[in-house]
Amino acid sequence: MTPLAMMLTLSSVLFALGLLAVLTRRNAILVLVGIELMLNAANLNFIAFWAFDSPGAHNAAEPVLSGPMFVMFSIAIAAAEAAVGLAIILMVFRHTRSTDLNKLDSLHG
Amino acid sequence: MIPLLILSPLILLAAIGAVWMARPVHAALMLALTLALVAVLYLALGAEFIGLVQFAVYVGAVAVLIVFSLLITRPGDEAEEIERRPRSLVTGLLCTLPVMAVLAYTAASGSNIKLIPWQPKLSIAELGEVLFTSHAPAVLALAVLLTAVLIGAALFAREPDKTQDDSSEK
Structure with a gap:
């Protein structure tokens, strides 16, 4: 198994674990934990393709930075997403005194 | 290759902990460990x-x-979570395993093309130059997004004002 295949397999299993957390957890904050795991799996793919790409495919004079660049923006957006997600969860908690997703079945604030 | 062989099982174990730990704080700490290992x-x-x-x-x-x-919301006891777990795990695995099988199969079979590991170096000077020349519009867009997030999160976290609530309920 090549290193690239190993990294991609690792990232697909990590993504599946995140999906499992999103599907099975009932606490809204732990669903967010699953989403973070899935985002990380995607980032891992970018770094994998950057680290194990063939040098001949690119112009040697130019630095190849698309992978790390994408990961940097993705990390910034993930942080923003976590901040807004947790703020929403805390607001819901203030209304209903619970973060259990099974109990949050009414749109009436 | 060797760091990959050592770190992959550790990352997967920590991620399984994040998914599996019944106590929410433990799950969050395992997530922190997973992210640190990555x-x-x-x-x-x-x-x-x-x-x-x-x-x-x-x-x-x-x-x-x-x-x-988690500390602020103080989630309920984990006895209910443990009791509910076998059922939700079966359903969750039924939905997750096909996704994982397809992804892992594609990852393992599609990447047989001979790629040369070329040990790329990520120079921070180059990264900074690219970031503030060709990627400058994206950086600006991100700055706007982060400002909006900051304002939005502060607005959400603010204690609701009782007098304002009355006037907005017209």
Whole structure:
């Protein structure tokens, strides 16, 4: 198994674990934990393709930075997403005194 | 290759802990461990700057934010979670395993093309130059997004004003 295949397999299993957390957890904050795991799996793919790409495919004079660049923006957006997600969860908690997703079945604030 | 062989099982074990731990705070701490190990993997692959950003933003901010939210909301006891677990696990695995099978099969079979590991170096000077020349519009858009998030999160977190509530209920 090549290193690239190993990294991609690792990232697909990590993504599946995140999906499992999103599907099975009932606490809204732990669903967010699953989403973070899935985002990380995607980032891992970018770094994998950057680290194990063939040098001949690119112009040697130019630095190849698309992978790390994408990961940097993705990390910034993930942080923003976590901040807004947790703020929403805390607001819901203030209304209903619970973060259990099974109990949050009414749109009436 | 060797750091990958050592770190992959550790990352997967920590991620399984994050998914499986019944006590929410333990799950959040396992998530922090997973993110830290992924950062170490980035460092080992030569993406030092990304590894450090991952440490600072994910482990330092996001994971701590999650732990603090858990402390604020004080989720209920985990006995109910453990009791409900076998059923939800079967359903969850039924939905997750096909996704994982397809992804892992594609990952393992599609990447047989001979790629040369070329040990790329991520120079921070180059990264900074690209970031503020060709990627400057994206950086600006991100700055606007982060400002909006800051304002939005502060607005959400604010204690609701009783007098304003009355006037807005017309």
